[in-house]
Amino acid sequence: MIHFHRVSVEYPRTKTMALYNVNLEVKKGEFVFLVGHSGAGKSTLLGLALKRLEPTSGAVYVAGQNLANLRGNRVALHRRNIGMVFQDHRLLADLTVEENLAFILRVLGVDPREWKKRIVRVLRTVGIVHKRRAYPYQLSVGEAQRVAIARAIIGRPPIVLADEPTGNLDPENAVQVLEIFKAIHASGATVIIATHSRELVEAYPQRVVVLRSGQLVRDEKTGTYAL
Numbered sequence: 001m002i003h004f005h006r007v008s009v010e011y012p013r014t015k016t017m018a019l020y021n022v023n024l025e026v027k028k029g030e031f032v033f034l035v036g037h038s039g040a041g042k043s044t045l046l047g048l049a050l051k052r053l054e055p056t057s058g059a060v061y062v063a064g065q066n067l068a069n070l071r072g073n074r075v076a077l078h079r080r081n082i083g084m085v086f087q088d089h090r091l092l093a094d095l096t097v098e099e100n101l102a103f104i105l106r107v108l109g110v111d112p113r114e115w116k117k118r119i120v121r122v123l124r125t126v127g128i129v130h131k132r133r134a135y136p137y138q139l140s141v142g143e144a145q146r147v148a149i150a151r152a153i154i155g156r157p158p159i160v161l162a163d164e165p166t167g168n169l170d171p172e173n174a175v176q177v178l179e180i181f182k183a184i185h186a187s188g189a190t191v192i193i194a195t196h197s198r199e200l201v202e203a204y205p206q207r208v209v210v211l212r213s214g215q216l217v218r219d220e221k222t223g224t225y226a227l
């Protein structure tokens, strides 16, 4: 589903080698924890899959397509296959929760008659249907993160990527958010979660890929957490 083939990334301004010769293949329906210290290259790897940046060398394939060959509208279409959850949720501040979600459905071209049903269903999945009329500033950090997940999955993408989705949450909220990702995985999506959290990794024994200073140093089937 996602294949990083001998991928290196250098940020030219700072001449930082963020990734070095990374080979990683993630199959359809797999769940992968991407772990590593701050600066190890996790966000850079997720950014490559989204085509938010280009590899300096090597190639990235998503669903069999070499992303280097995608231009213009096809980049936008590619991104629709990926639901991305950022740590700093990035909700639109002047729209309510349901308006934030409707915004996505509009972009995706979903029939407006479907919106209400889709929004209520996805908010049930993440457990905050009662907050649908709230504005982002009226949400707790945990609630905002749930809306960010709802926004990522409302288009039913086959791939869901999350960058430190529990980084700002207390342990109880983190476990609840993990439950949402487990459900997304169970529904058939391919899921990659970048995290520092040992608790998260140990709470759901799945494949663990470890980056260290831009290199992939471990890849374990039902990994234990060790950086």
Ligand SMILES: Nc1ncnc2c1ncn2[C@@H]1O[C@H](COP(=O)(O)OP(=O)(O)OP(=O)(O)O)[C@@H](O)[C@H]1O
Residues within 6 Å of the ligand: 011, 013, 014, 016, 017, 018, 036, 037, 038, 039, 040, 041, 042, 043, 044, 045
């Ligand atoms: N836009 C950029 N310009 C220059 N250097 C960058 C840029 N983005 C990231 N880097 C550098 O690339 C390396 C990898 O960064 P990246 O954000 O991918 O790591 P990370 O594992 O996601 O870290 P964190 O857990 O702190 O988010 C770091 O040394 C970082 O300073």
